[in-house]
Amino acid sequence: MTTAVFLGFIVFSLYLAIRSKKGHGAQSVHDFFVASRQFGAYLVFFLAAGEIYSIGTMVGFPGGIYAKGPTYGVWFLGYILLAYPLGYFLGPKIWQAGARYNAITLPDLFKGHYGSRALELIVAGSSILFLLPWGQLQFTGLVAALKGLGWEFDPVYLVLISAALAFTYIAISGVRASAYIAILKDILMVVAIVATGVAVGWKAGVGDVFHAASLQVSNQMNDTQLRFSMSTMLFQALGFYVMPFAVQNFFTAKSANTIRRTQVAMPLYMLMYPFLVLASYYAISQNLQLASPNEAFFAAAVRLLPDWLLGLVTAGAALSGLLVLAGICLAIGPIVTRNLLPGMPEQRQKQGAKVVIVVYLVLSISMTLATPNLMLTLINTTYYGVTQFFPGVIVILFSLKVRPVAIALGILSGQGLAIALYAQQADFGGINLGLVSLAVNLLVTVLANYAPRLARVQPA
Template structure:
């Protein structure tokens, strides 16, 4: 029964992707519509598309896995950076949209090319963005494997991953970003139902106070200086970096207007009501001493222990779509940067075909990484953020219209990303301080030292 429900929801998601073509399904879909929906998405579609990137398999598997592995306080950073990212995005995202319209931008590298007038900077941003987005695909596959294994589906992981990759490819290939947006609506409904159902089951079966007491007995409930430093510095880094994530920038460009973006962001914090239910599931896995193959299975192990067998099809569908919507969005983002920014003068008629080829290559790389390496999902998330947030100073300079040498911005980005990688591989004692934030500070220092900042605003015509 659960398998039939699972397959039914996945089939419905493909139907939604086909329906998303709508009137655009007649004739050849333009590259702009394929990549950014012709900049005509409503506030509702932008809301679900953006929420699909925020509340993903990381929410269902990564957060509970982090709490299960390292204690209740480890989840504080996740809650904090998401909440802080909303006000940052409320002011930042509409200005990114306006800058994108000025330069007819489709990608983050387009913004750098338009504002700084440097093809070299454009290509460095595109290439390094793709590099640091590699863990994002691995992240989705890792969560998907954990979900389906914990739900008792003992298929070969290679088979599961290949099946997921085909679905993600189809969402994008059918209608581009429109397919992801429509499927995101179904994904959000199922995810909310699944998370609330498991949390309520824990409360009814084990009680709220007992699972909190058990978690508190196993892990310390006080935060030491090093933990506090890690939490605060990571929250700051990721809240700044969230709206320079290349796929979030591309989502911003789908909106009809800046007001559309503001309206979509106002409702985003409402999703936070799911987190108490996730925490309950995590604490139950700790208190019940559930034996897991990996910490990422904590939420799904709680679901398997408490819910009827038929409902596991809904849990599996919610987890799968949570991973696939993000995976499809990242695939589209990487393919857009490859075809528009890395391959010079590619005709629009060839962009969609080349984009599909890039998607296949990216999915294959992500499959290899997920099968050959094993990491806690929050570690993969932090690694990606450490590199991508290095674009933040360059974006802020463009948003405020400051004059600065393009070579200074380029040097800052490369310095920050090189330092982020060096700190990741060498693991020096930073006393809990975020390696990504340390790299970002070095980035800013290089920009200030090598650039010449003028406070007057740029003439929009002169910047073209």
């Protein structure tokens, strides 16, 4: 029954992808990647939520609590909630900048504002590099989800099937397919999470689960953990909406006001997190011996839910990962064909992007199989690089005059330092390494922008 329900929803998702293409015929590059800027509030809302609440919600968050205790949940929830006000104010400006420069990708914004080929290449190349862990994050989550639900397939087959499905969604109608499938995915994900949390409360008792779990994990934060949580919230909130795929999602909206309307409702999704905490605590309280912390949520689901509902949980988890994979691919494809290879004719960019997407999926699969990691590590790695775009994006959104070489040096300094500090396992008393690197990024940008002017000032 579990498999039948799961396959039924996957087939239905393919139907939705096909249905999304109706009435659009042969898609142009802009329609394929940003829906010709025609999406209304509902589709933008589900598309954006589909990218935010991914497989990491069902796998990474409970797995982090299981492995590191409830302190993990503080920053995970905090940075998302802190990001929403930023999205409300910055999202419409990102849309306006995209319309001004006819942009499809994040590097298009940098190219349009700064007029620097070198800066465009830096943003394009580092976007691809730091999105590789995000693709690995989705594959890792999919493998953990399906194995946690009792599907004893070789991980190679699981990731290959997942990649094939993600590519199929993209090939059918690009971002339009993602938007339609996101509606189904969000419904399944919310139902799966709430049903599992309710089952824990009904069969094991909320008070009993929390009491048993509290005997094994600490609810207290020491000073180092508190500094890490606070600094990580700030750092990742700043990077939240400069993710290349998040920027591209904003470009699909038909107006700046559409973005504002979607951001107002986004926090409603946070209501499902108490149910995830309950499932995580259940896994701790029952002393479940898991092959990986990433299986914590699904361990609770397998023990407490009937087979048909388990099929729904499986489908919700799979679509959560597949949808984000599709979104990443839709961002990376045009970055290569438009920004790294700018001479490619527009009519060939869509086909070229599909080739790029296949290569990206293969690389992500290889990383997943070769270097499995706790999802927390993968999340941090991506943010270390992507958040360094934030100063450059702010300059674009507020039409400031900053030399492109200063922005380029700032980005490279921040990214290089973040990688070096991470490799050396440097410790700043719990302060997030990426935030330290972002501060250096800002310092280098300011110095590189104003130093030439100061040097020209003659003494009196």
